[in-house]
Amino acid sequence: MPKLKTAPDLELFRAELHQERARFPVTITICGGTGCQASQSKYVFQALKQELGAHGLDKRVWVRRSGCHGFCEQGPLMVIEPSNIFYCHITPDDVPDIVQQTMRNNVIIEKLLYTDPISGKKIQTEAEIPFYRSQDRLLLSQNRLVDPCSIDDFIAVGGYSAISKVLATMKPEKIIETIKESGLRGRGGGGFPTGQKWAECRAALGDEKYVICNADEGDPGAYMDRSILEGNPHLVLEGMLIGAFAIGAEYGYIYVRREYPLAVEHARTALKQAREYGLLGEHILGSPFSFDVEIARGGGAFVCGESTALMASLEGKVGEPRPKDVHTVEEGLWNKPTTLNNVETWANVPFIINNGSAWFAAKGTRNSKGTKIIALTGHIRNTGLVEVALGTSLNTVIYDIGGGPANGKAIKAVQTGGPSGGCLPVSKFDLPIDFDALYEAGSMVGSGGMVVMDESTCMVDVAKYFLQFLQDESCGKCVPCRLGIDRMLEIITDITEGRGKREHIALLQDLADTVQQTSLCGLGKTAPNPVLSTLRYFPEEYEAHVIQKRCPAKVCKPLITFAIDVEKCSGCGRCFAACPHGAISGEKKQAHVINPQSCNKCGICAEECKFQAITIN
């Protein structure tokens, strides 16, 4: 493949691709994201290629292994176009049937269709599925149309047309103006206006400037950045190209978590292909603009999501933040002006350039424009990636798209924004997903993680979980974060283990305020949020632990005991055989008993029991 030397070269090549692909009337897309890979989608793909070949259909059917489609719970997923047939939970054994019946005889296989859990009806097409129907998919819509390892696929759907347009017709100032007007705000957590960041970096003194893509998505419960970088890496790269041109940078970095091996691999492939096509390197598309990108793998430190820590890590040092009295747009990587944006932010840029700022700003609320990808997980029926216009209510996301609770238990809270965010109760579910509205309610949009919790979740335990996470991840540089989180965790551990005192709650509040106000970086400043928000919205749960020494959700181990209901126990012996701690005894066909001294409260007996005879008190 020759290099694309000019903008017309790119358009000519795109036209050739369209012509070539028009020869395939049918396209089958199989999701190859991490989620579906875990459900063995790779074998489905191999089986399908083989089977189509055996039937001589490989000249008519285009088979694509794409990035994440978002509906991970139903994986592996398959979509057949143009009829938009949606099959889920496919195994390689289903493939001969799919080829024989659907591809050859045009018959839809009922058992592979998605069943609407509410109506119980089978749904034929992807577009009709409630999970997809209520979404507004801008960034994620492309994931299904491209093979992340094929630059041709990306070009075929219009890829690299925005950078081509920018280089031919736009001055850097005009680009920055467009991004400013669009109202795009950082999707990584801070919500800082992107255009303003770019303008400051462009204005900063110095010839050598850098752009960085932050793909160190450390928030537990968030995986939208993984899905974009892994599923559509060229889109991110195109955004970086535009940003680099706008601020005047010639070099960029993608800092990606090592825990995302597929994202690392796909980003590497994308860089290699872009260089081969001349879309990275010297004089891109015949313009004076030169740019290249390097990949750096994160070492598994949550604090490296913070901009100054990330830059220290890129320099090969330990990832400790520094005070931000001088901003990174002036003195960032190697003390040079640096623009750092998160994956989802970069991915929005080509769309804004192609469609204009007014088009982008038409979606969203007054101060939160565009769409946001949400990772919807926890105790909810439809887990997966959801993209909605900002301003959509939590209710819509949780009940209309998410389908409500997974196992009949009532939902009681949603945790948004990861360890920096907070837990919001059901009474706040009419709030819009909006940077400012969620912040005022004591949480934040953050990177977009939403973990739904039902009544089986103990909110004190959730606060403890986040404190453990943050204690583990605090870099230890500043005292308030290092010691403050430690002490808060000590107190909350006492509470969950039945040693809580009334005055502990006020002390927690006090410590939280200090840590919030005096920590060096964002990690510490937001660390108390999970504690503060649970104290604010679920005080009765703290009181139950402290005063009655009771865990209402039956989660905190020291406050619960396991027992066997003699009425229900059939004496089958399953629990006796399964208990790893030898805590269960009893004669066959007679009610068994649990010895509380040796019981570890692991719950294996409850999982094994067919008669729901295990009770937790």
Added chain:
Amino acid sequence: MSTVPLESILEGRRSQPQQLIEVLQDVQENYGYIPEDVMRSVSKHLGVPLMEVYRVANFYKSFSLKPRGKNLITICMGTACHVRGAHLLLDQVLGQLGLAPGATTEDGEFTIERVNCLGACALGPVVVHNGNYHHHITPNKLRKLITSLRSASTEETAHA
């Protein structure tokens, strides 16, 4: 585990201190841990003081200073996995093998590690065994997985 010699890992990176983390990533991938003698060589070739190499290797969770077991079991402790009971998995596996998180069994068979999120949240709780993802894991499923790995290794020893 492939064993790319240190020479080729260092290729094109000599005297470039900023490459320290990338070099250690490759060492970790190829050796399964960061051996002391390798740290000494890396220090010499990149021009980074040994203390700094050790500091970086110690700071980042990806790096292990001790060899890992034949079976590396990583338990995801992300929020989504937590609310679906990941802590029970950790209790189970540590109890079954008598280990602390991050430690390796004396026979070198098992290492148990916890990770703060693998981004496979929709399928939680998730456990990874030597790079293979297992989804919707329960304490009992995990117990059975470990028992079967253990008996597979005993059989191997018996045949040897």
